[in-house]
Amino acid sequence: MNETKLEILRILEENGRLPIDTIAKLVQRDKEEVAKIIQSLEDEKMILGYRAVVDWEKDQENTGVTAMIDVKVTPKRGVGFEQVAKRIYRFKEVDALYLMSGAYDLSVVVHGETMTEVANFVSEKLSTLDDVVSTTTHFRLKTYKHDGVIFHDEDNEDKRMVVSP
Structure with missing residues (x-):
């Protein structure tokens, strides 16, 4: 697999909602080329879907x-x-x-x-x-963490005093 495809996969894995023109800028390719690459990855079943991580x-x-x-x-x-x-x-x-x-x-x-x-x-x-x-x-x-996303809310830190023997 070429470096551009791999880079696009990593970008989409991190944020599948990025617009194609943003992805194109990140990989320094034109929008049409990136759209073709993404379509081919979907056709090859390398990209199986796009999902939100929900708490x-x-x-x-x-x-x-x-x-x-x-x-x-x-x-x-x-x-x-x-x-x-x-x-x-x-x-x-x-x-x-x-x-x-x-x-x-x-x-x-x-x-x-x-x-x-x-x-x-x-x-x-x-x-x-x-x-x-x-x-x-x-x-x-x-x-606590799913698909690389931390679900921990810093404001809700456990404030209990640690007690040890």
């Missing part, structure tokens, strides 16, 4: 929960983890799915309206798959 904790009406589920599976001969991964990522509850190294094979990020809804997903859908050996569910309590 949902600031929405008092947001009652949803997010869980990270570690999944141990039995890989299939000839296809490895691909077949079970496809079955899992097709569930509407699944926001993200990663193949991992370590004690568990897959890491599944799930969003639901309540903890019960997530628990039902795990017990009724995920755990019942033939290839799933075990699961461990972790519920997200607070977000």
Whole structure:
């Protein structure tokens, strides 16, 4: 991949809302060339979408929960983890799915309206798959940083006195 494409990708990854003429100035190319490069990156599925990073904790009406589920599976001969991964990522509850190294094979990020809804997903859908050996569910309590964006509000620093033995 050439240096200009790489630079454009990094710029868009940092801020996908930048206008093309601003990106063109940053990479010292003309606007039409940058537009063609971005279009080709989208066509090649290198750029898969543009999303905002939202601090949902600031929405008092947001009652949803997010869980990270570690999944141990039995890989299939000839296809490895691909077949079970496809079955899992097709569930509407699944926001993200990663193949991992370590004690568990897959890491599944799930969003639901309540903890019960997530628990039902795990017990009724995920755990019942033939290839799933075990699961461990972790519920997200607070977000400090996501996609490189810090969610920490300096004005809300913890002012409690540190007490140690």
